[in-house]
Amino acid sequence: MATMKTTYMGIGLKNPIIIGANNLVTDPKNAKALEDAGAAAIVYKSLFEEQIQLESYEMDMQMEAYNERNAEMTKLFPDLDHAGPREFLMNLKKVKQSVSIPVIGSLNCVNRDTWVAWAKEMEQTGIDALELNFYHVPYDFNLEEGVIIEEQVAIAKDVVKALKIPVSVKLSPFYTNPLNYIHRLDAVGVKAFVMFNSLFQPDIDTENLRLVYKYKFSHPEDNRLPLRYTGLAYGNVTADICTSRGIFTGNDVAKMLLAGANTVQMVSAVYKGGFSVITQVLEDLETWMNKMNFKSVDDLRGKMSKKNIKSPFAYRRAQYIDILLRSDDVLKEHALH
Ligand SMILES: Cc1cc2nc3c(=O)[nH]c(=O)nc-3n(C[C@H](O)[C@H](O)[C@H](O)COP(=O)(O)O)c2cc1C
Secondary structure, eight states: OOBOOEEETTEEESSSEEEOSOSGGGSHHHHHHHHHHTOSEEEOOOEEHHHHHHHHHHHHHHHHHHHHHOTTHHHHOTTGGGHHHHHHHHHHHHHHHHOSSOEEEEEEOSSHHHHHHHHHHHHTTTOSEEEEEEOOOOOOTTOOHHHHHHHHHHHHHHHHHHOSSOEEEEEOSOSSOHHHHHHHHHHTTOOEEEEOOOOOOOEEETTTTEEEOOOOOOOGGGGHHHHHHHHHHTTTOSSEEEEESSOOSHHHHHHHHHHTOSEEEESHHHHHHOTHHHHHHHHHHHHHHHHTTOOBHHHHTTTTSGGGSSOTTTTSHHHHHHHHHTHHHHHHHHHTO
């Protein structure tokens, strides 16, 4: 019988399936149900800089109003201006205590000071690791890519230094050379890369002439890009790899492990199929491992990574050229159906 045990950032996991950050996990009952269905770890919903700033701003306003009535209040409750995000921390702690599997926190800030301060606050809740959300939504034509990267690497370095628990980075796919970026973060002690985040894109409501942001769940094809970068990164970074986006089946998990992932994250599959999806995925993965005679996840990890396959052109540009040259045949084939 195959064992599905794996390690992620030095943490032992019973299998490679992690539930990615989402709204379901904020309810301790759901967190327990996810654990019971077989999830090996959970990423708690992100704490956003906007939440921290907005809530402390609102609290500041309330304090100001209150100060007019009783100036003593600020002396009695000096920490009151951060009471908002503290509720987030309390709930995170509750979820952590309601399950026996590891819980990973998730942080999504803007200012360097906020990143470090709230990473420390989150560590205090007893979480097992912290995931940082790094991306940049371009709006400034004059801002050079290198500046953005330097800032993010510096933030990662500060957070890693400030915490005792391991730190991962959930990456955006939108970098000119994600591999160089990964190398830079690897060098400052990031312990895992989550590839990739799913970023909202605006749409236009043509009836009401306004921009809308609708949430769209992933499709299975969305896992091709993370698979590519997992296969390229495996064996070239000291950090672990967690493949995320478009993981729906045991076969998808098998592919990501073969490409070099230690773990995968699933969210859309759980929203679409319910908690039992996790049980099914694990069963299918185990059946496949037994069929292929893989005794453990370590046995098969990275077998199909760029490092371990013979073709020097695998995962590289030459493959694209080959596909493009054959595209007429491929299109004809599809057009007939
Ligand atoms: C309802 C919902 C809420 C989410 N909230 C967060 C979040 O707070 N932080 C985060 O990093 N990702 C969040 N995500 C993104 C997921 O963690 C995940 O990266 C994305 O859904 C892609 O994985 P999937 O293809 O398995 O869905 C959210 C996704 C959904 C559907």
